[in-house]
Every structure is written in structure tokens, then in C-alpha cells.
Amino acid sequence: MARERQGSKYKRVVRPRxxxxxxxxxxxxxxxxxxxxxxGMLNYSERPVREVLRDIExxxxxxxxxxxxxxxxxxxxxxxxxxxxxEAIELLGGMERFITKGDRVLIKPNVGWDRxxxxxxxxxxxxxxxxxxxxxxxxxxxVVVTDVSLNDPQRCFFRxxxxxxxxQAGAVVELPGGNDFIDTDMQxxxxxxxxxxxxxxxxxxxxxxxxxxxxxLCGCTLGMKNLYGAIGGxxxxxxxxxxxSIADLASAVRPTLTVMDAVRVLKHNGPTGGSLDDVSRExxxxxxxxxxxxxxxxxxxxxxxxxxxxxxALGEARGLGVVDWRRLRMKESQLG
Amino acid sequence: xxxxxxxxxxRIYAAFFFGLFLLLLFLTDFGxxxxxxxxxxxxxxxxxxxxxxxxxxxxxxxxxLALLIIIPTLFLGRFxxxxxxxxxxxxxxxxxxxxxxxxxxxxxxxxxxxxxxIKYYLLTVLLVLALFGSLQxxxxxxxxxxxxxxxxxVFPALxxxxxxxxxxQPVFHGAVLIALLLIAILLANRFLPRFWCRTLCPLxxxxxxxxxxxxxxxxxxxxxxxxxxxxxxxxxxxxDPHAELRVSECHVCMNCIEECxxxxxxxxxxxxxxxVHKPLDINRRRLVETSVATAxxxxxxxxxxxxxxxxxxxxxxxxxxxxxxxxxxxxIKCAACMRICPTNVLQPALLESGLEGLWTPMLIxxxxxxxxHCTLCGEACPTGAIRRISVQEKVGEQxxxxxxxLGTAFYDHGRCLPWAMHTECIVCxxxxxxxxxxIWYKKxxxxxxxxxxxxLKQPYVDPRLCIGCGICENKCPVEDMAAIRVSSVGxxxxxxxxMILKQ
Numbered sequence: 001m002a003r004e005r006q007g008s009k010y011k012r013v014v015r016p017r018x019x020x021x022x023x024x025x026x027x028x029x030x031x032x033x034x035x036x037x038x039x040g041m042l043n044y045s046e047r048p049v050r051e052v053l054r055d056i057e058x059x060x061x062x063x064x065x066x067x068x069x070x071x072x073x074x075x076x077x078x079x080x081x082x083x084x085x086x087e088a089i090e091l092l093g094g095m096e097r098f099i100t101k102g103d104r105v106l107i108k109p110n111v112g113w114d115r116x117x118x119x120x121x122x123x124x125x126x127x128x129x130x131x132x133x134x135x136x137x138x139x140x141x142x143v144v145v146t147d148v149s150l151n152d153p154q155r156c157f158f159r160x161x162x163x164x165x166x167x168q169a170g171a172v173v174e175l176p177g178g179n180d181f182i183d184t185d186m187q188x189x190x191x192x193x194x195x196x197x198x199x200x201x202x203x204x205x206x207x208x209x210x211x212x213x214x215x216x217l218c219g220c221t222l223g224m225k226n227l228y229g230a231i232g233g234x235x236x237x238x239x240x241x242x243x244x245s246i247a248d249l250a251s252a253v254r255p256t257l258t259v260m261d262a263v264r265v266l267k268h269n270g271p272t273g274g275s276l277d278d279v280s281r282e283x284x285x286x287x288x289x290x291x292x293x294x295x296x297x298x299x300x301x302x303x304x305x306x307x308x309x310x311x312x313a314l315g316e317a318r319g320l321g322v323v324d325w326r327r328l329r330m331k332e333s334q335l336g
Numbered sequence: 337x338x339x340x341x342x343x344x345x346x347r348i349y350a351a352f353f354f355g356l357f358l359l360l361l362f363l364t365d366f367g368x369x370x371x372x373x374x375x376x377x378x379x380x381x382x383x384x385x386x387x388x389x390x391x392x393x394x395x396x397x398x399x400x401l402a403l404l405i406i407i408p409t410l411f412l413g414r415f416x417x418x419x420x421x422x423x424x425x426x427x428x429x430x431x432x433x434x435x436x437x438x439x440x441x442x443x444x445x446x447x448x449x450x451x452x453x454i455k456y457y458l459l460t461v462l463l464v465l466a467l468f469g470s471l472q473x474x475x476x477x478x479x480x481x482x483x484x485x486x487x488x489x490v491f492p493a494l495x496x497x498x499x500x501x502x503x504x505q506p507v508f509h510g511a512v513l514i515a516l517l518l519i520a521i522l523l524a525n526r527f528l529p530r531f532w533c534r535t536l537c538p539l540x541x542x543x544x545x546x547x548x549x550x551x552x553x554x555x556x557x558x559x560x561x562x563x564x565x566x567x568x569x570x571x572x573x574x575x576d577p578h579a580e581l582r583v584s585e586c587h588v589c590m591n592c593i594e595e596c597x598x599x600x601x602x603x604x605x606x607x608x609x610x611x612v613h614k615p616l617d618i619n620r621r622r623l624v625e626t627s628v629a630t631a632x633x634x635x636x637x638x639x640x641x642x643x644x645x646x647x648x649x650x651x652x653x654x655x656x657x658x659x660x661x662x663x664x665x666x667x668i669k670c671a672a673c674m675r676i677c678p679t680n681v682l683q684p685a686l687l688e689s690g691l692e693g694l695w696t697p698m699l700i701x702x703x704x705x706x707x708x709h710c711t712l713c714g715e716a717c718p719t720g721a722i723r724r725i726s727v728q729e730k731v732g733e734q735x736x737x738x739x740x741x742l743g744t745a746f747y748d749h750g751r752c753l754p755w756a757m758h759t760e761c762i763v764c765x766x767x768x769x770x771x772x773x774x775i776w777y778k779k780x781x782x783x784x785x786x787x788x789x790x791x792l793k794q795p796y797v798d799p800r801l802c803i804g805c806g807i808c809e810n811k812c813p814v815e816d817m818a819a820i821r822v823s824s825v826g827x828x829x830x831x832x833x834x835m836i837l838k839q
Contacts, residue, residue, distance in 0.1 A: 114707055114709055150767065151708075152679055152710070154366050154367045154678060155678060155707060155709070155710065158367070175503055178503075178505055216762060216765050216766065216777070216793070217760065217793065234815075236811050236812070236813045237813045239760060239762065239763050239766070239813070240760055240813075242760065269771045269773055271766060272766070272767070272768065272769055272771070272773075273771060274769060274770065275771035277771075
């Protein structure tokens with residue numbers, strides 16, 4: 001069949017097929033038949049869908065060893081946030097102990113809620129800025145401040161003051177979106193494979209900067225629970241066994257350093273707060289390398305005892321630290 | 337040196353305004369809005385302004401800007417359609433693109449057709465409905481249609497294809513219908529250039545009526561004209577510039593002037609040998625028939641069960657929304673609120689609130705929740721269907737004594753983990769944003785199946801404190817249908833939809 005132009009319209013002209021055309025069509029048909037057969041044979045499977053192998057990564061241990069002459073736990077009281085943070089880290093040997101030149105540092109404050117600094121639902125932005133500056137001064141090549149917020153992340157980072165404070169201090173603020181998580185082997189009792197923000201996989205050092213807050217289910221939210229903000233996925237199920245979950249989280253994410261913000265403490269209606277009546281000014285910074293001890297020490301701001309918080313004993317049993325912080329080398333200092 | 341051709345100016349304006357449309361929509365976002373007037377194009381829209389005036393007797397804030405289009409149209413004609421309207425510009429571009437496929441039909445396709453009258457009757461239906469208090473112009477208004485289509489379909493699709501517009505991929509209720517409608521409207525240009533603008537657009541019809549007596553228009557010198565019909569080649573309005581111009585159909589695109597081989601056409605005041613023009617091609621009797629039919633239809637529309645006739649649990653309106661009936665009189669279904677909502681909770685309704693409420697915003701807490709301190713939807717709303725409220729008014733701080741309630745949360749004890757499954761949870765209590773929290777709990781000793789006992793915290797809602805924000809429902813670990821759900825009862829905007837006598 002061929003088409004010929006006639007006038008301005010197309011018209012069909014019928015003529016017998018030639019041998020060449022017949023052989024060409026036969027060849028094409030045979031090729032197609034062979035192709036379909038090959039496609040079918042090669043892809044035959046007893047599975048309904050093709051198996052895709054997922055990459056399950058592990059997190060590295062971000063901890064370091066501190067020489068004997070330095071404190072393992074430091075507590076600083078005062079009124080000026082920046083010097084307090086500096087002093088607290090100085091008592092541990094200075095930021096150079098923790099950060100090697102060129103390190104990529106991840107800072108994990110609590111930026112869970114769309115609240116302002118005075119409401120003490122998020123870490124104090126001045127504490128975040130002070131730690132960022134310390135890291136910069138110690139030669140960190142990149143400082144990333146990130147958290148997986150519970151309210152809208154843009155609003156949380158903006159209204160908590162942390163975005164502005166961190167950026168001005170020289171950090172990069174990262175808001176993890178839907179594609180920013182990597183399936184990670186948490187090797188926990190409850191937490192097996194769980195999505196973790198990809199920034200943790202790219203970091204050399206992790207600094208946890210929690211705030212001391214009341215929490216109805218758990219009793220409190222401190223440093224170990226703050227690591228909740230490292231993961232995505234269906235994390236609201238963790239409440240069903242919160243203490244084992246916290247111990248699992250703290251076993252999987254082992255920060256280099258923890259700086260606890262107890263400048264303003266949320267005493268009631270946590271972890272969201274909302275009213276200034278819920279907040280008490282405690283003007284304290286606690287720093288250290290033992291996440292269990294720091295949490296245990298911070299209980300005094302919430303009138304709690306370690307016995308009420310099974311995650312602490314679980315943490316100690318797993319070798320994450322000690323509940324009795326008095327057993328550590330501790331230094332306390334009072335600034336102006 | 338400035339270009340001499342009017343068509344070149346039109347193209348520059350068209351590119352500018354289409355770019356502006358995209359830019360303003362891109363900026364409609366918590367992190368980007370700053371102080372920009374992102375609803376500018378919606379506010380310039382005369383159809384929205386006039387119809388919303390008919391329903392509620394006011395020109396709300398920026399809607400007065402519509403005068404910037406109305407007054408010049410009286411003098412210059414329907415310039416809006418080819419110079420400013422993003423849908424008109426998109427149709428013109430696609431018409432030009434598809435036109436190349438069928439050059440031999442160009443001239444015939446651009447002649448006037450009597451079907452172009454339909455838009456005037458559609459306009460009549462919409463304005464009569466507005467007179468009765470139902471604002472339905474947004475269904476067909478091109479600006480509302482474009483903002484809606486881009487918010488609900490185009491931007492999410494671009495994000496899914498890799499453009500970084502959102503932090504998290506948004507999804508919208510029934511958005512595929514809106515996408516298909518937009519595709520149909522754009523594809524119609526393949527068969528008839530600017531099918532939408534010529535045949536259906538009620539804003540085009542309104543501007544057509546306004547431009548009936550425009551002193552400046554396309555003029556044809558009958559002595560110079562050699563009747564070659566070349567002016568029809570790229571005519572946008574189908575307004576017969578080759579004969580007696582139909583000024584109400586003319587989009588002032590200036591194409592005919594450029595195509596004329598004898599310079600017989602110009603835009604401006606008539607000259608000595610200029611041709612006469614045809615009046616608006618609508619039959620007064622048909623117009624009266626249409627109005628009467630609409631007037632008869634309205635009570636049928638209102639007697640159908642809808643959220644305005646009986647409170648509806650699922651119809652939870654954004655904070656600051658007017659009472660349902662007034663809400664329907666001001667919402668133009670433009671989806672600007674859904675564009676700016678940070679949590680994706682604002683969704684276009686289908687028939688949940690009745691036919692009149694099609695594509696109006698409602699909260700689907702499964703997808704998001706109302707952020708406690710966020711008042712952006714009221715900022716984005718061009719017509720005041722959602723009032724501009726302060727954070728103080730929303731959360732009930734001084735000088736306001738009560739927060740704005742969207743509804744009330746209720747437990748489904750059969751699904752709630754501590755109530756039905758003896759499992760610790762109270763995520764809802766953790767999330768509850770009020771202080772003191774509206775969700776509280778009792779510690780109870782429960783005997784287990786195995787015969788032992790365990791202590792649990794079982795949650796309750798205090799209806800006097802609950803603001804209906806829905807974060808409890810959104811974050812509930814019972815994924816498919818949460819064990820705590822918000823319904824509209826107790827909403828501040830309604831007098832009837834209440835349950836507690838003593839507030």
C-alpha cells in the first residue's frame with residue numbers, strides 16, 4: 001500500500017505487493033515474534049515483582065576519649081549564655097578536644113515546636129549559636145544545624161530563633177524533607193531498621209544540644225530523648241514503649257558531646273508548653289560526654305529521681321554511661 | 337530605541353504578567369511571602385470584585401484594585417485578555433503553537449461564531465446566583481481557575497518531577513480532576529484557538545460588556561482594505577476585523593494590524609473612512625430567560641442538604657472563616673489558602689459541603705493540622721471568606737478572651753491504644769498545643785488478659801479547651817483512621833453547631 005499526493009488531498013492508490021515488500025514484512029514479523037519470546041523467557045519469575053535490594057547503612061560512633069585531667073561532666077551557672085557555654089566546654093578540655101580541624105559537625109538542638117525562645121519548648125538559640133561559634137573556632141569545615149521538627153519545620157526553625165542565630169554564627173541550617181532520610185540499621189531491641197536524616201551519615205562529629213523539659217508520658221525530655229529528632233518514619237509509635245525506645249535511640253546515635261540547656265526550663269505542660277507560667281529560669285549549662293549522667297543530673301530541675309525513669313538504668317545496662325553522675329570527674333563553676 | 341509595533345508591546349506585557357503570575361504563586365509560602373501582595377492578580381479581577389460585591393455588599397480590601405482593570409477597559413477594550421490574564425496568555429501561546437499544525441484552516445477558525453454568545457449567558461447565571469448570595473464565579477473565573485489549577489495540580493506535579501518548591505510533597509483531594517480540566521481547556525486550543533476565552537470565559541464576557549462603548553478600538557479603513565482576510569490569520573478574539581468589528585469580542589491583541597498588507601487597520605479613534613462596528617451579539621429575551629431560569633434554580637440549590645443547612649462533621653473550615661452561608665458568599669475557590677498552608681491540611685472540598693462548596697477549603701487532618709500560631713490562610717484569602725486574624729485572636733491572648741475553635745476532638749475508644757489495647761501512647765496529649773493542654777489523662781490500673789495488672793494513662797478531651805486544630809488526629813499512630821478525630825461541632829464561626837451549654 002502506498003500513498004500518492006493528488007491535488008490537495010491524499011488518496012489511496014492500490015497496487016499488488018512486490019516480493020521484496022513481502023520478504024521485508026515477513027522478516028519484521030519474525031523479528032518481533034523472536035523479540036517477544038526472548039523478553040518473556042528472560043524475565044520469567046516466580047516473584048510477582050522484581051526484588052530490589054535496599055541499602056541499609058549503619059551510623060558511626062561519634063564518641064571520643066577524654067584524657068584524665070579533664071572533667072567528664074561540667075556544670076556552669078551564670079547569666080550570660082555565651083560565656084557559660086564556653087566555660088562549660090572549656091572545663092571538658094575545650095572544643096579542640098572534640099573537633100579536629102576540617103571536621104564536618106552536626107549540631108542537634110531541640111527545634112521540635114513552633115514556639116518562641118521565652119516559652120522554652122526549643123533549645124535556647126543563644127546556646128546553639130555559642131556552640132556553633134566554638135566549632136567554627138576549633139576549625140570545623142562545616143557546621144550543620146538540623147532537627148526533624150514535630151510542627152511545621154519552617155515555622156519551628158524560624159520562630160525558635162535558631163535559624164537566624166545558627167546562620168549568623170556560621171552554620172548551615174538543614175530542614176530534612178521527605179527525601180532526606182536513609183534507612184539505617186539501629187540494631188535496637190525495638191528499633192531495627194529506621195529512617196535517619198542523611199546529615200547524620202555525612203557528619204564526622206555530632207553535638208547534641210537538648211533542653212530540659214517536662215513530658216507527660218516519659219516524665220521528662222532530656223538529652224537521650226532529644227535524639228528522637230534524628231529519625232523520621234512512624235516515630236510516634238515509640239511512645240508505646242518509650243523507655244526502651246529511648247535506650248535504643250541512644251545506643252544507635254552516640255554523640256561526641258552533649259550540651260544541656262537549662263537556662264530556661266519548661267516545668268509543666270511539656271513538651272509543648274506555650275505559657276510563660278510553665279517556664280522557670282535556672283541559668284545553668286551542663287556539658288559532658290556521658291549522655292546518661294547528663295540526663296540524670298538534669299532531673300533536679302524537674303524534681304524527678306532516676307528511679308522514675310527506666311531509660312536511664314537501661315542506658316547504663318547497655319554501657320552508654322552511668323546514672324550516678326557523682327562517680328564521674330565533675331567540675332562546677334559560677335560565672336558573674 | 338523603543339519598538340514600533342503594538343504587538344511587540346503586547347508580547348512583552350504578556351510575558352511579564354505570566355511571569356508575575358508564576359512568581360506570586362511561588363512566593364505564596366511561609367518562608368517566602370515576607371510582605372508581598374501575592375494575591376494581586378486575584379484582586380485585580382473585576383469579576384471577583386463585582387460578584388463578591390453583589391453577595392455581600394463590600395469591596396474587601398484589595399478587591400478595590402479591580403478598578404485598575406475596569407476603568408481602562410471602558411476606554412481601551414478587553415486588553416486584559418491578551419495582555420494580563422495568565423489563562424488568556426497560556427491559551428494564546430498554545431493556540432499559536434497548535435495553529436502551525438493546520439495552516440489551511442486558520443482563516444475559518446478565526447471567524448466569529450454564534451457559540452461565542454455562551455459566555456454572556458454563563459456570566460448572567462453567575463451574576464444572578466451572586467445576587468442571591470451564592471458566589472460561584474470562581475468555578476469559571478480564569479484567575480481563580482489558574483491559581484487553583486497551579487496550586488493543586490501544576491506546582492505539586494513540578495515538585496514531584498524534581499523542582500524544589502516544597503519541603504515535603506503536597507497532595508490534594510481530587511486534584512486530578514482539576515488537572516484534567518486544565519488539560520482539557522488548554523488542549524481545546526488544538527481544535528479552536530482560544531476556545532475557552534471566546535466561548536466560556538465569564539470574565540471575558542464581563543470585560544466585553546464593559547468595552548461596548550470603548551472609544552479606542554481596532555479601526556478598518558474601508559478604502560484601503562482589499563478584502564484579503566489576512567487579518568483573520570492570527571485573530572485572537574474571533575472578532576471579525578475584516579468586516580464590521582465586534583468590539584466586545586476583540587482582545588486587542590494587535591495581530592490583525594501586523595498582518596494587514598495595506599495598513600488598512602489601526603488601533604485608536606475612528607477616521608473618516610473607518611468601517612462601522614457590530615453591536616454586542618446577545619438577545620435580550622435570552623438574557624431574561626437565563627436570569628429567570630437561574631432565579632428559579634437558586635431555591636433548589638439551597639434546599640439541597642449541605643453544610644449551610646445542617647452542620648456537617650467533616651466540613652471543618654480554616655481559622656477565621658465566616659459562618660457557612662456568608663463563607664459561600666465570599667469564597668471564590670481560588671485555593672490561595674491551600675497554597676500557603678504550611679501543613680497541607682487545607683484541601684479542596686468535593687461535595688462534602690454541598691455543590692456550592694465545591695473546591696472550597698476544608699481541613700483534612702489526616703494530611704496535616706492547623707498550626708497553632710499560623711494565620712497565613714487569612715492573609716492569602718483575597719475575598720475575606722477567611723478573615724485576616726491576628727495570632728492573639730487565634731490563640732485567645734489579650735485582648736481576646738477565647739481562642740478560635742475549628743471544631744472539637746473526640747476519642748474513638750475502640751481504636752485508641754490505651755483505651756482498647758492496654759498499650760501506652762498519649763501522643764495526642766504530647767502534641768496538644770494549648771496551655772493548659774486540652775487533652776489530659778487519668779492514670780488507671782488495668783487488669784490484663786494474662787491476669788496481671790498494669791498502669792496506663794488514658795486520655796480525655798476537655799471540650800472547653802480544645803480548639804479543633806487536629807494535630808492529635810494527624811499524629812495519632814493509628815494510621816488509616818485515627819483514634820482521635822476532630823469534627824466541626826463547637827466551631828467559633830457557627831451559632832448552631834455547638835454542644836456545651838456552659839462555655
